[in-house]
Amino acid sequence: MKLRQKILLLAVAPLAVAMLGIAFAVRYQATQLAQHERALVEAAYLQSKEMELRHYVELAQSAIAPMVRSGRADLATRQAAMEALARLDYGPDGYFFLYDMQGRNLMHPRQPELVGKDLWTMRDAEGTLPIQKLISAAKAGGGAVRYQWKKPSSQQLAPKLGYVVAVPEWGWMLGTGIYLDDVERTLRQLDARAETDIRETMAWIGVIAAISILLVAASGLALNVSEHREADAKLRQLAQRVVQSQEEERARLSRELHDGISQLLVSVKLVLETATNRLRLAPTEGAAVAPVLGMALNRLDTVFNEVRRVARNLRPALLDDLGLFAALQHLAREMQGGSRLDIDVTQRGTPRELPDEQATALFRIAQEALTNVERHAGARHVRVSLAFDADATRLTVRDDGAGFDVPSMQRDPRRGIGLRNLGERIAALCGQFDIVSGSGGTELVASLPLAKPAPKPAAVSHDPVSAGPSQS
Template sequence: MKLRQKILLLAVAPLAVAMLGIALAVRFQATQLAQHERTLVESAYLQSKETELRHYVELAQSAIAPMVHSGRTDAATRQAAMEALARLDYGPDGYFFLYDLQGRNLMHPRQPELVGQDLWMLRDPQGALTIQKLIAAAKAGGGSVRYLWKKPSSQQLAPKLGYVVAVPEWGWMLGTGIYLDDVESTLRQLDARAATDIRETMAWIGAIAAVSILLVAASGLALNISEHREADAKLRQLAQRVVQSQEEERARLSRELHDGISQLLVSVKLVLEAATNRLRLAPAEGAAVAPVLGMALNRLDTVFNEVRRVARNLRPALLDDLGIFAALQHLAREMQGGSHLQIGVSQAGTPRELPDEQATALYRIAQEALTNVERHAGARKVTVALAFDPDATRLTVRDDGSGFDVARMQLDPRRGIGLRNLRERIAALGGQFGIVSGIGGTELVATLPLVKAPARPVASIPAEPSQS
């Protein structure tokens, strides 16, 4: 690691640790505060409801007090008191209930099926003896009791806060209650709001930390930005020079193969043809040699064609003589002749002379693309389109093959080397390279910016060697 990178790391690391510590401390304090607030709200709410219930019970006691204090204990008087209590309700779930001190239900306006039942041993789902708790509180002078009971409006068990008192003259327990599920819902809303506030606070802290770290990092990177740009420029120039050197070497090798080896092979062929003619004129002298010489001629023809093919692949002469479009047409004819592909080449826009490096890059891209289509795509038709736009030159190769996963190909270091090389070559020339592939086929697009081609001497077209 370089010294400047170490200094940058020493500046960023303490800041990141400090912001993390602040975030954890704020989160802990906010959580504690939210829990304390929840406890206070719950306590204040329950106290207010307990006071409200006590007032309700006192109101109910006042309603039946004349009958209780009348001294009459007959069934009619008690029934009148029960009816008076049954009419005292408040809201859909606010009502009064009566039990005797042995746990038998005497009056329940919302659940009349319980009237007359002995509920002394009634237990809630948690195993608590509900009625015994209520009677014990009433005998102790009255008070509030928390328990579970079926809510009439929803027919579901819900937590309930009850307030009960004893009516000792008649041996009754009088009570009422309020369901606490609404309280629980309110408390859950408070908890959700507190959690949201904590998340927003943490997000703000994270954003501030990110901005601070980015500012520090940007300040450090600003010290080296000019050096990095210069280094990148040098690397691009170097890459372009490497590609240019490769193409120059290929052109030199192509000339040597054509002007040297090819001419030698032609001369050998002429000698062998002369020998064959002499043997034909004097068949008695060397009839056995003629078949061998004929085979040699066939093999020399094969070698000669192979040398010409290698020379064209290394550096097609048409690229220098007639331009990129003619070279692409020739490449398509050669590929089509040796495969089942139907290749169409088209041109759009006003043709112009391209710099050598651009023409070579586009030709190599087309060559690599057609080779990949032939080997892997399973396609039947391929179109090669060359477009001379006002500000760029665009090459598009489209096939109707099976396609492939571009993302996986780019991530696999053992595959797609040719495509990566083409992408780097286009990037070195300041162009853009894109490829889209799917079930319907693959489309490859290479775009190079408009650059004025330098003047160059007219290349002489070497004469084709005679094969007669």
């Protein structure tokens, strides 16, 4: 996965997780609120129904109160009271019922088949004992009881709320009740409406989450396009720098070949032509030609040394044969030989073999740094330190020169090209490149992480004149 895709995923994933968490929290809170609202509505509804049933029972008590207070308890008086209660009804399923305190039904206007039966041990569909619960409530002074009972109008079991009181003078339990199936239906409609509202809320959250994710993705895409354009611009600039560096290196080699080797070869050619003319004019005077040929050999030797110098600048053989530290020491000796610099090369840590690209990069950094010190710093002492640390290989070049303004150098496109190229070379190897400069001197630090060295190819001589003629 590309870095841009990872960044986009890191931006979208937390947003998606956050929106999912918000959705779960909202759903949980909405469900709890709906349940709480349902409980409040049910409690309020049942309370109102209980008050209504209490008023009905009080009305029934007032209807039979004269008979009860008369003091008569004969069968005729009781039968008259039962007939009066049977005539009191309020709708198809609103009626009064009578039981004695032992659970025997005395009067039931809607289910006459129950009259005279002992229902003390009867259980409803939920396994409870409704008659015992009703008698207990009546003995406690009156109250409401919920149970299951067959609804007369539909002959189906339905939840019922009953309210009962005791008639202690005659040992009766007087009560009435209201069926709650309409209440259950209303509560189910309330639950369905709450569920619909929750689904709509979740849908809105989903729409908001989708829009947010799309906005983040679009922003990431726009950022990717911008970064891609910037990267393309940097890549073109880098390619221009590479071409420019190549042209500068070719120009330098051209100058060295023209000003050094070419001039020497022309000189050798003239000397040899002089020797040839002398031999042609005086074939027997070999002694006169010998000094001229000796001069030619000396100049050829100078040519060979110049070729070796150019070859070493292109790729020092010591870097492959003896390692980076030996190559740095040789570079320091060469720089000291042609300048007033005092260069000290030190090594710290346990030496280890470096990959070719790392060794070459560190050598080029040292070469460029020493060249800049010689040309621009006006320094007298330079310290080159190669450190083999546990986590990286570090090259430090410190001088006591005049220093320079690093930020302005980096901003100026016409200056510091060599240092920028070296920094990009180190960055390509996942390393760090730092420059600190001031009035007390300049310190350059290049650090490369540990890397597994690549297999080395077969040794090949880098001396272009090793197979040349003997110079005895």
